Structures are given as structure tokens and as C-alpha cells.
Amino acid sequence: MSQLPEFKAADLTRHTSDLFEAAIRSPVAITKHRKxxxxxxxxxxxxxxxxxxxxxxxxxxxxxxxxxxxxxxGLERDTAADVE
Structure with missing residues (x-):
């Protein structure tokens, strides 16, 4: 899985519009204590x-x-195809 964009929990109040804009493009990870x-x-x-x-x-x-x-x-069909 590719790395999600990350925002600190504090960004929820400080940078709300940036956070929402990023979440429209792809899921965003919200971190707390860097996790x-x-x-x-x-x-x-x-x-x-x-x-x-x-x-x-x-x-x-x-x-x-x-x-x-x-x-x-289906298994019989797959097995027969493997033998051929």
C-alpha cells in the first residue's frame, strides 16, 4: 500500500481546509505523537x-x-488444463 499523506492531529483545527482538500484526492492519515x-x-x-x-x-x-x-x-477444469 502506498504511503498516505499525513497531517498532525493539531492540524485538524489549524489547517482544516488543507486537510479536507487533501482528503478529497486520497485518504489522509491523521497522526498523534508521530504515529x-x-x-x-x-x-x-x-x-x-x-x-x-x-x-x-x-x-x-x-x-x-x-x-x-x-x-x-471448476477444480476439475483447472486440473485438466494443467495436465494438457
């Missing part, structure tokens, strides 16, 4: 982060039958 403690980002960035695709994890023996069949079919 990143918080992240400020635009609402659009937050929505993209939280509304991304969801993933599910299943144990094979607990997996729904339709998903298990699809997984086995």
Missing part, C-alpha cells in the same frame, strides 16, 4: 471501500450443494 492513528477520506472513497463485493467462506462439508458442484467443476 498514524486515524484516516480521513471522502464519502465517495468510504462508500467504495465499504460497498465492495462480499465474499463467503464455507467448509467443503458445510457448503451448499450448488456451490460445491460449481467448485468441483
Amino acid at each position: 498514524p492513528r486515524f484516516v480521513l477520506m471522502s464519502m465517495d472513497q468510504y462508500r467504495k471501500l465499504t460497498q465492495g463485493p462480499t465474499q463467503q467462506v464455507h467448509m467443503l462439508d458445510e457448503m451448499p450443494d450448488d456451490l460445491r458442484a460449481l467448485m468441483i467443476e
Whole structure:
């Protein structure tokens, strides 16, 4: 992950407009005692982060039958392609 722009916690009151302007472009780390403690980002960035695709994890023996069949079919297809 690339380095986030950083602002000191004190900048929240002293340089608010600069902080908000930077957060529009990319997430910004807010530091306290020289350590990143918080992240400020635009609402659009937050929505993209939280509304991304969801993933599910299943144990094979607990997996729904339709998903298990699809997984086995895919594994067999991949295995056959590796042999060729």
C-alpha cells in the first residue's frame, strides 16, 4: 500500500481546509505523537471501500450443494488444463 499523506492531529483545527482538500484526492492519515492513528477520506472513497463485493467462506462439508458442484467443476477444469 502506498504511503498516505499525513497531517498532525493539531492540524485538524489549524489547517482544516488543507486537510479536507487533501482528503478529497486520497485518504489522509491523521497522526498523534508521530504515529498514524486515524484516516480521513471522502464519502465517495468510504462508500467504495465499504460497498465492495462480499465474499463467503464455507467448509467443503458445510457448503451448499450448488456451490460445491460449481467448485468441483471448476477444480476439475483447472486440473485438466494443467495436465494438457
